[in-house]
Amino acid sequence: MKKIKILLVDDHSLVRQGLKQILELEGDIEIIGQAGDGEEALVKVQQLKPDIVLLDINMPKLNGIKTLRRLKDLDKTTKVIMLTFHKDQEYLFETINLGANGYVLKDSESECLIKAVRDVYKGSTYIHPNLTTGLVREFSRKSNDEDEAKENKLTRREYEVLTLIAEGLNNKEIANSLFISEKTVKNHVSNIFKKIDVNDRTQAAIYAYKHNIKKI
Numbered sequence: 001m002k003k004i005k006i007l008l009v010d011d012h013s014l015v016r017q018g019l020k021q022i023l024e025l026e027g028d029i030e031i032i033g034q035a036g037d038g039e040e041a042l043v044k045v046q047q048l049k050p051d052i053v054l055l056d057i058n059m060p061k062l063n064g065i066k067t068l069r070r071l072k073d074l075d076k077t078t079k080v081i082m083l084t085f086h087k088d089q090e091y092l093f094e095t096i097n098l099g100a101n102g103y104v105l106k107d108s109e110s111e112c113l114i115k116a117v118r119d120v121y122k123g124s125t126y127i128h129p130n131l132t133t134g135l136v137r138e139f140s141r142k143s144n145d146e147d148e149a150k151e152n153k154l155t156r157r158e159y160e161v162l163t164l165i166a167e168g169l170n171n172k173e174i175a176n177s178l179f180i181s182e183k184t185v186k187n188h189v190s191n192i193f194k195k196i197d198v199n200d201r202t203q204a205a206i207y208a209y210k211h212n213i214k215k216i
Contacts, residue, residue, distance in 0.1 A: 003030040004121045007050035009041040009067070010083070011059045015106075019054065019083075022110045029117060038062025042070055045078065051121055052101075057084040057091060065094060072099040079120050083113070092127070102126035124200035153195045159213065161188045165201055166208035 006023060008016045008031055016034050023029045033048045035041040039062050045053060053071065057064035064082060071078050081102035082095045092103050101120045104113050105128050116126040154162065157178075164174045171189065175182040189201075198204050207213075 001028060003028055004117060005030055005032045005048070005051045006117065007031075007033045007035065007041065007044055007048060007053045009035045009038070009053060009059070009064075010056040011036050015056075019113075022113065023117070026114055029114070038064065038067030038070070041067055042074070045071060046074070052079045052081060052117060054081050054083050054117075057082060057095075065091075065098070068095060068098050068100055081116055081120055081126070096125075096127075104128050119200075125202045127202055154192065158188050158192050158195070161185060162192050162196075162204060162208050162213055165189070165192075166205045166213065168205075 006029060008019055010016050010019070013036070016036075020031045020034075024031055032050055033044050035044050037059050041053065041055070042062075055064045055067060059067070062070070064084070068080055068082070071080060076099065079101045080099070081104060082091075082100050083104050083106055084091065085106045095103060102116045102125065104116045104126070108128060112128065119126040160178060161174055164177060169177065171182050171185045175185045178185070189204075192204060193199065196204065196207050198207055
């Protein structure tokens, strides 16, 4: 089984060791390196080629935000999850706008961090659940008017599935709610993503909130 290769970046050695112990309990995750500041992280990313960089915001020499900007300048495909105590929406908005693929609070349950790693590895965006609503509001406020014809392309069933995605339901839960198979839900989700031009469930939820899509 191919493992998800992680580079841990945090200026506290104890934090890095704690994260390493938590993540390596999972058979599909491997910590391939550690860095104590942003400058060291930039060097190790180029040396080790990790799948994901787990990046703290507050660090000496080069903080997490500046490191994120430099990482994305080097290679926009580098996947980065911000790990921080900051619940301030300003940090969330700035890092997402700079290209962060995930944002997890340090006081989260370990399951939250593990899910973030797996979701980001698969190509999705992961935002800590407590912060999603604020992100949706900010994207809605800042965005320009979009082509609302996209919504009209959705079938009635796709519209229903999109409302449930916005409520945070997974495919199995949506299938149970609508009394259809999980495979059918997966097909609907794929069609929805194409029609509204999004790449993952977080973006779909943002679209739903932005366009005031609610249960019929």
